[in-house]
Amino acid sequence: MNREGSGREPLTRGSRLLILALVQTAVLAALIGYRQWTLETGTPVVLAIRPVDPRSLFQGDYVQLSYEIGHLRIDRLAGDDDLERGETVFVDLQPGRPAWQATGVWRRRPVAAPTGAVLRGRVDWVAEQQCEESGTGESTAIVPCRIAGIHYGIESYFVPEGKGREWERPVEGERIDIRVAVNRAGTPAISAILVNGQPQVEEGLF
Amino acid sequence: MVHAVTTDRITPLLHRYPFLHQYYVGRLRTDLSRWAERGLVRREDVDAILKDAGAADRAPGSLPNLLALLGAVLVAAGALLFLAANWEGMGRIAKLAVLSAALWGAHAASYAALRVRSDQFAEAMMLLGVALFGAGIMLIGQIYHLSADPPAGVLLWALGAIVAAWAWPSQLAACGALVLISLWFTLAAPESPLAVYLPFLPVWAAMLPPILRTRWMAAYHVALASAAWFVVVTLVMLMSEDAGASEDLLRLGSALAALFLTAGSLLSALVPAVPFAVPLERYALTGALAAVSLLALPSFHDGRAAGDPWWSGMAALVLLAALAGAVFRWRLASDRLALGAVVLVAVAVGCAVVPAEHGWLALAALNLALVAALIGLIAEGYRRDDRFVVNLGFLAFALTILRLYFDTFWLLFDRSLFFMVGGLLVIALGWILERKRRHLIGGLGEAA
Structure with a gap:
């Protein structure tokens, strides 16, 4: 038996195995760490969501959140309006009450105003449509418009069933908004669910 | 001998x-x-x-190997079922603890197996670790509401598998990595604004060094299939986006296949590269025949004008490169496979410049060239002692003859006569070709 040879071989492979395990663990930890860094250092932004049955949020299931800034009228906003499906875009947001509003959509990242934030998203679709536009007084006009569907990676939210029961359930008519933290790269992470402006569910590390 | x-x-x-x-x-x-x-x-x-x-003790697919793999799959399935049943009641820390324990447990089991020199089991456990890594990405994504970006998640998982394939080095992990890379491409390409999803290529190429160095033939086949998938999906996406007419793209596809065939043929001239050359030649030959056969279908032509100059130019450029290689190969050792394929594809690409009103003439010429090329292919297969080429040649020849019969006589003959003659043709063709094929294949056996 060549004891030296047989002893060295598993060690070499063992150390490679250790490196593999460490790399895998580090990647998984980085996923959590990046999100936590976003929550702690990001700009808090309140986003309005399109009407959703409030109770479905608290029944221990995935909720598909549809944001107001998920449908943007790009012909009216500042920035680029010749966007195409699949493109990465930067959406300029300015504070509003109760929710923040999109003011521009850009291909290249704009410099955020001191009070604003820039959110990164991806174009799902672009459509030429007919939009209602309120004119003077109560009259409305139908005008051609250009709408982009944009997703930001914060569209699904999972509420654990056990916790959902503990929370006070909002009733119909109460307003639900989502507060996200937007980091320097423009990546958002959901930090709280607001009911009538008050945080109902706050996200943390554990 | x-x-x-x-x-x-x-x-x-x-x-x-x-x-x-x-x-x-x-x-x-x-x-x-x-x-x-x-x-x-x-x-x-x-x-x-x-x-x-x-x-060399353990043949791939030997029983202990398969049992270890099966065991790894069962453990993974059990762990997933356990998690699914108890997931709701567990806090985040508990979930993360279970996940890390499973991941490190798999690697510890792998290490323990290495110590007792049970390499197969160690590799199976390492693969389980790669699978758990993928599960970890999905679970953390769910727990922390990470951005819903499936392609990015699959890419991350694929990178984990690539690291495993390199570090171990493991052929199975390499196969898994290539499957994950293909899945990532399939998910990411339709969402991307890029017409040709080039990011696929460097990630795919990252798997080549260990495959070539360690001579992993199974992984090499998966890599070729993955590359073929990339080419086919890209061409189909270009077609559906109306970037080019189907004929233009098929001409480009057949020219690319001819180029790969030439590359394989050139590689086969280098003795150490022969094992890698043969599968490349076979995949490319099949691809070129499929593309030209589709182009030779009358129903495929919609009577539009001749080919688009840009696409035809691209196809011609690729074909020129293939021609240069094929001529070089032919002069090197009078190997005619690549050259024959290039000539056939050249006829197909040449059809692009024929004006639409003479389209039927171009189509007839292409079909004639195809039949001649297939006869040449069978002869070349016999000369090379290559059963695959002979069988592929016979199969393609029989299908082409039957298809030509359908194209030509469906409208001309009375229906009953059409089927009767057609039936006789099938019987005769089957009998003659099978006899001829057995004769040739038998000859190959004796020659060997």
Whole structure:
């Protein structure tokens, strides 16, 4: 038996195995760490969501959140309006009450105003449509418009069933908004669910 | 010749009866130390030779190997079921603890298996680790509401598998990584604004060095299939986006296949590269025949004007490169496979410049060229002693003849006559071709 040879071989492979395990663990930890860094250092932004049955949020299931800034009228906003499906875009947001509003959509990242934030998203679709536009007084006009569907990676939210029961359930008519933290790269992470402006569910590390 | 035959008969026996293999390795060890003393082999090579002989013990797909793999799958399934049943009641810390424990447990089991020199089981556990890594990405994504970006998640998982394939080095992990890379491409390409999803290529190429260095033939086949998938999906996406007419894209596709075939043919001239050349040639030959056969279908032509200059130019450029290689190969050792394919594809690409009103003439010429090329292919297969080429040639020839009959006589004949003549043609063709094929294949066996 060549004891030296047989002893060295598993060690070499063992150390490679250790490196593999460490790399895998580090990647998984980085996923959590990046999100936590976003929550702690990001700009808090309140986003309005399109009407959703409030109770479905608290029944221990995935909720598909549809944001107001998920449908943007790009012909009216500042920035680029010749966007195409699949493109990465930067959406300029300015504070509003109760929710923040999109003011521009850009291909290249704009410099955020001191009070604003820039959110990164991806174009799902672009459509030429007919939009209602309120004119003077109560009259409305139908005008051609250009709408982009944009997703930001914060569209699904999972509420654990056990916790959902503990929370006070909002009733119909109460307003639900989502507060996200937007980091320097423009990546958002959901930090709280607001009911009538008050945080109902706050996200943390554990 | 005699040695090769003897080895071929003994190898399966060595795999079937492990004690025979142990005897062989023991004998080799005694012989090697004697040879080393006499200076016939270098001392530093002895360990490497013994290691290689020991590793040859386990045939891929042997029972212990499969059982270890099956066990890994069962453990993973059990863990997932347990998590699914108890997931709701668990806090985040508990979920993360279960995940890390499973991941590190798999790697610890792998290490323990290495210590007792059970390499197969160790590799199975390492693969389980890669699977758990993928599960970890999905679970953390769910727990922390990470951005819903499936392609990015799959890419991250694929990178984990690539690291495993390199670090171990593991052929199974390489196969898994290539499947994940293909899945990532399939998910990411339709969402991307890029017409050709080029990011696929560097990630795919990252798997090539260990495959070529370690001569992983199974992983090499998966890599070729993955590359073929990339080409086909890209062409189909270009078609559906109306970037080009189907004919233009098929011409480009057939030219690309001819180029790959030439590359394979050139590689086969280098002795160490022959094992890699043969599958490349076969994939490319099949692709080129499929593309030209589609182009030769009358129903495929919608009577539009001749090909778009841009796409035809691209196809012609690719074909020129293929032609240069094929001529070089032909002059090197009078190998005609690549050259024949290039000529056939050249006819197909040349059809692009024929004005639409003479389209039927171009189509007839292409069909004639196809039939001639297939006869040439069978002859070349026979000359090369290559059963795959002979069989592919016969199959394609039979399908083409039947298709030509359908195209030509469906409208001309009375229906009953059409089917009767058609039936007789099928019977006759089947009988003649099978006889001829057996004759040729039998000849190959004797020649070998």
